[in-house]
């Protein structure tokens with residue numbers, strides 16, 4: 001919520017501020033009244049020094065103050081001053097005692113010091129103040145006219161103060177009553193009866209109660225509000241040091257988390273976001289702390305870990321699998337039986353070993369496979385929709401046996417070890433139907449499955465660290481992407497899976513997901529493994545995104561990584577599987593578009609969504625998008641608008657490929673011209689743009 005503080009805002013600025021906020025955001029706006037408070041008026045030069053022992057005139061606020069005149073407002077307070085009253089200004093900076101009242105009101109300075117304009121004033125004994133000032137009345141009228149639905153009542157002392165405001169604003173406006181005086185504290189139970197929410201202003205409250213009591217009073221107010229199921233918010237000094245510094249202190253972080261642990265429903269920033277140097281940093285720090293609190297305390301999250309050292313989402317199954325071994329002597333491995341595996345199976349070994357498929361540690365055996373096929377879950381109940389199999393080639397060269405360790409080779413070199421636990425056969429047509437929903441050999445996943453033998457090996461794998469030396473540029477392991485996000489101070493990260501160069505529909509999806517879900521950054525993670533002939537090559541996809549990130553994307557909000565994997569064309573299973581992989585890479589959110597991982601017309605567009613509904617919570621939040629098009633009438637990207645189909649311009653990877661192949665630039669609404677030019681340039685240079 002945005003708060004407009006009437007103690008620091010002129011009446012005539014209110015409408016302008018409201019319009020300004022509304023032009024950027026639909027976050028609710030709250031008017032914070034002056035209420036029953038006394039403040040100093042305007043002082044010459046902003047502040048003046050009052051000397052101990054001197055006499056000063058106490059005047060009404062339109063008069064400008066100086067070393068001999070102290071203006072106070074509201075004006076009504078002067079009529080109530082009595083000889084002997086003590087006046088404390090700006091948290092005991094200066095203490096005056098009233099020595100004369102009447103037409104001229106005078107006081108002596110008991111304790112001198114420097115005071116500022118518009119500073120809080122306390123009078124002892126307390127004088128009676130009306131609950132709302134004349135400025136409050138006028139501001140409330142303006143705000144009601146502009147449809148403001150939240151009002152904060154400052155310095156509420158009695159139930160009747162809240163009732164007075166209720167009479168003015170009606171039942172539709174939420175009244176947030178601020179507890180910041182001793183009387184308000186005493187009448188808390190009464191106030192709770194009639195207000196919609198409570199705000200503890202620790203700043204002003206601390207002028208009336210000993211500082212050391214404040215933490216206990218805070219707990220007591222929160223408990224009372226919680227008991228009555230009333231929202232309760234806490235204000236003042238939460239990130240005070242960030243007014244000038246870019247990071248909070250440890251004590252501030254403790255205070256914020258402990259305040260949330262006390263049971264506060266919300267936190268209020270004031271100076272931090274109004275006059276501080278880092279307003280955005282403060283808002284994002286508060287969000288980080290709230291997210292952390294929610295993750296650690298929410299008992300509904302099964303992977304709860306109170307002593308987590310990372311702010312990122314926990315890997316799937318609870319921990320990141322790491323099965324990379326180093327120091328293996330080639331000689332000792334030479335004697336092992338060998339199995340040459342294809343490039344795609346090698347990629348699976350690699351991804352298993354670096355934890356991208358956590359909690360999977362090897363190739364699946366029959367029991368695990370049946371469980372995955374039947375219910376998209378591992379036998380222990382962990383969601384896992386994708387069979388990860390080591391299928392033997394058609395011609396067998398060795399009779400593999402359980403408990404045997406074999407060396408996995410690719411292109412003649414040993415890269416990994418497989419500890420065989422099981423050898424089994426499976427009817428391939430049956431498997432295809434259970435896995436892909438079809439045994440049609442036009443389906444590329446089915447075709448690959450049926451082209452090899454019906455024998456499978458199961459068991460854990462270890463990858464030799466040598467293999468990681470031949471990784472592609474931009475490739476990242478889950479441990480590396482997590483380290484990167486931590487370094488960026490991200491917590492909520494959107495994962496984006498793609499097989500296409502950067503076009504405007506995907507750019508729209510990425511930035512919309514980022515802002516709609518209040519994420520800290522996006523992890524653009526294109527598939528750079530083997531593809532179909534005619535597809536964009538991994539390197540051109542990476543180049544196009546590198547160009548976007550350098551030139552167009554919000555600073556420090558996008559990281560690009562290559563995902564060395566391949567399409568299995570398994571439709572909804574694959575959407576879910578690619579999401580779980582990104583969870584392991586540290587993403588809290590994942591974008592699934594309409595044609596995410598499908599092929600042909602084997603899967604209905606909402607199949608992924610329906611599958612997600614049946615498997616339940618998987619930790620990572622899936623963001624579903626319908627097909628995005630450019631509407632010529634709206635002049636923007638959307639997946640739904642009122643205009644007819646004739647105004648909808650489709651954006652597809654297929655069309656991008658065709659046009660660019662002809663050496664033509666795509667329209668700006670389809671692809672940024674600089675991206676088109678970059679791709680055409682690469683084509684001209686003979687670089688690999690399309691897979692042969």
Ligand SMILES: [Zn+2]
Nearest residue numbers: 631634641643
């Ligand atoms: Zn439209």
